[in-house]
Amino acid sequence: MLRDIISNDFFTIMLVVGMALIATAKLTSPKRFNDFISVLGNSKYLKIYSREQKFFDKFDALLFANLIISVSLFCYISFKFFTNTNTISPDTMFKISFGISVFILIKVFIERLIGSLFEIDAIIDQYLFQKISYKNYLGLVLIPINALLLFSFRPTLTFFYVTVILLFIVILIGLVTSFKAHQSLIKHNFFYFILYLCALEIAPCIILYKVIISK
Structure with missing residues (x-):
C-alpha cells in the first residue's frame, strides 16, 4: 500500500x-x-483603521486567509520534523487549516458576545482589531520562514526555537500594545482583566495543546 505523501508541489x-x-x-x-x-513599530495603522473597521473587512479577510495557510504549513512542517514522518495525507492539511480557522473564529465570536453582554462593544471591537492585525502580521512573517524550511535547507531544532521565539515576540508586542491602550480601564477592572486572560487567552491555548499532544 502506497504512503500518502505531500509533495513540494502542494x-x-x-x-x-x-x-x-x-x-x-x-x-x-x-x-x-x-x-x-x-x-x-508604529501604532498609526491601529489608530486610523480601527475607526474604519467593518463587520466584514476585505483587507483583513485576505490577510486572515494567508494567516491560516501560513500557520497550517508551519504546523505541518513542525509535525513532520518532530515526528520524523512523511505519512500525512493531503486532506490533513485542509483539516489543520479548518481547525485553526474554527478555533480563531469561535474565540472571536465569544469575545464579541461578551462585549455585547457587558455593553462594551466599542472597546472589544477595538481590542479584537488590534489582535487580528498582529495575528495577520504573523502570516506575513511566516511566508519566508516556510519557504526556507521547505526549499532552502534542512530544518534544525535551533531554527524552530528561534522561529517560535520570533512569533511569540510579535504576539507579545500585540498584547502589550492592546493592554497599554486600555491601561486605565484595566487598572479599574483588574480582577475582570485577570479573569479574561485566564478564560479566553490562556485556557484555549492549554486546551488546544492538550488536544494536539493527545493525538
Whole structure:
C-alpha cells in the first residue's frame, strides 16, 4: 500500500496562494498595506483603521486567509520534523487549516458576545482589531520562514526555537500594545482583566495543546 505523501508541489501551491492573497490586499488597498507593514513599530495603522473597521473587512479577510495557510504549513512542517514522518495525507492539511480557522473564529465570536453582554462593544471591537492585525502580521512573517524550511535547507531544532521565539515576540508586542491602550480601564477592572486572560487567552491555548499532544 502506497504512503500518502505531500509533495513540494502542494506546498508551492499553498505558498503561491498565500502570496497571491497578500498581493491582492496590497493592490486593493496600497496605502493601508504600507501602514500595516510598519504596525510593529508604529501604532498609526491601529489608530486610523480601527475607526474604519467593518463587520466584514476585505483587507483583513485576505490577510486572515494567508494567516491560516501560513500557520497550517508551519504546523505541518513542525509535525513532520518532530515526528520524523512523511505519512500525512493531503486532506490533513485542509483539516489543520479548518481547525485553526474554527478555533480563531469561535474565540472571536465569544469575545464579541461578551462585549455585547457587558455593553462594551466599542472597546472589544477595538481590542479584537488590534489582535487580528498582529495575528495577520504573523502570516506575513511566516511566508519566508516556510519557504526556507521547505526549499532552502534542512530544518534544525535551533531554527524552530528561534522561529517560535520570533512569533511569540510579535504576539507579545500585540498584547502589550492592546493592554497599554486600555491601561486605565484595566487598572479599574483588574480582577475582570485577570479573569479574561485566564478564560479566553490562556485556557484555549492549554486546551488546544492538550488536544494536539493527545493525538
